[in-house]
Amino acid sequence: MGTIIDGRGLADKIQHELKEEVAALKEKGIVPGLAVVLVGENGASKTYVKNKERSAQKVGIHSIVDRLPEETTEQALLMKIEQYNQDPTIHGILVQLPLPLHINEEKILQAILPSKDVDGFHPVNMGKLFSGQPDKLPCTPYGIMEMFKHYDVDLEGKNAVVIGRSNIVGKPMAQLLLMKNATVTIAHSKTKNLAKIAQEADILVVAIGKANFITADFVKSGAVVIDVGMNRDDQGKLAGDVAFDQVIDKASLVTPVPKGVGPMTITMLLSQTVSSAKEQMTVVR
Numbered sequence: 001m002g003t004i005i006d007g008r009g010l011a012d013k014i015q016h017e018l019k020e021e022v023a024a025l026k027e028k029g030i031v032p033g034l035a036v037v038l039v040g041e042n043g044a045s046k047t048y049v050k051n052k053e054r055s056a057q058k059v060g061i062h063s064i065v066d067r068l069p070e071e072t073t074e075q076a077l078l079m080k081i082e083q084y085n086q087d088p089t090i091h092g093i094l095v096q097l098p099l100p101l102h103i104n105e106e107k108i109l110q111a112i113l114p115s116k117d118v119d120g121f122h123p124v125n126m127g128k129l130f131s132g133q134p135d136k137l138p139c140t141p142y143g144i145m146e147m148f149k150h151y152d153v154d155l156e157g158k159n160a161v162v163i164g165r166s167n168i169v170g171k172p173m174a175q176l177l178l179m180k181n182a183t184v185t186i187a188h189s190k191t192k193n194l195a196k197i198a199q200e201a202d203i204l205v206v207a208i209g210k211a212n213f214i215t216a217d218f219v220k221s222g223a224v225v226i227d228v229g230m231n232r233d234d235q236g237k238l239a240g241d242v243a244f245d246q247v248i249d250k251a252s253l254v255t256p257v258p259k260g261v262g263p264m265t266i267t268m269l270l271s272q273t274v275s276s277a278k279e280q281m282t283v284v285r
């Protein structure tokens with residue numbers, strides 16, 4: 001029987017530390033500010049945004065949530081971003097993805113000042129990461145690396161398999177693992193013999209988007225399994241990509257869904273907002 005990685009517990013611990021850091025910053029007259037922009041009526045997105053808002057308030061970050069209608073034009077959204085770029089009380093900007101189809105996502109992400117890009121999605125921040133000079137990081141892979149650190153997971157020389165190749169999870173995850181000297185394989189929807197590749201993994205990070213897809217037969221005995229999946233069924237109940245009940249018997253460490261990767265993602269967002277406020281405080285004007 002493996003151990004459950006308590007993402008919720010670790011997130012609470014880090015958020016508690018952030019709260020103290022924010023209180024100290026307030027003594028110096030700095031209140032970290034986060035602007036979250038939500039376009040349209042995506043139900044799941046709304047829940048995430050609500051969670052982020054609640055956590056931000058808990059640690060004392062000033063958070064603004066801008067709920068814009070589905071019909072918002074690309075031009076109007078660009079102007080909104082420019083307003084937050086210029087606003088000295090805002091240190092972090094997050095535009096919730098996915099955006100409506102009539103808006104060009106790349107164009108929007110590029111409009112955010114890299115110094116306020118607390119999601120780590122701007123090409124400048126991606127370029128820094130992939131050239132080995134990390135600055136702002138995508139929050140999900142960052143949160144997973146913090147879990148490895150906290151649970152003393154040694155990555156050097158290990159076989160790490162990342163299933164999923166998105167810009168926001170799979171690719172940056174692979175790069176962060178590589179920077180810790182893991183031997184990294186990126187698998188994806190076109191990969192042949194996925195089970196065979198997964199079975200070789202000492203570290204298995206799963207971001208597929210199919211409920212309970214990773215059963216025990218995909219998992220090497222003693223592996224560390226990280227579940228990035230967030231699949232909601234008709235009743236609104238959340239399930240990961242990993243069949244937790246069977247995998248926990250075979251793996252050494254497994255993240256649950258909920259209370260695994262999700263709370264850590266939010267915590268890294270808050271952490272980068274606080275760091276961003278500190279950096280912007282020292283800018284000479």
Ligand SMILES: Nc1nc(=O)c2c([nH]1)NC[C@@H]1CN(c3ccc(C(=O)N[C@@H](CCC(=O)O)C(=O)O)cc3)C=[N+]21
Nearest residue numbers: 047048051095096097098119258259260262263265266
């Ligand atoms: N620009 C942008 N940045 C994001 O970081 C981003 C995004 N867009 N679009 C959507 C995804 C999804 N995401 C989640 C974060 C936390 C939880 C989370 O906290 N989940 C909890 C509770 C889940 C529940 O019960 O609803 C848990 O797993 O325990 C979930 C999902 C961030 N995303």
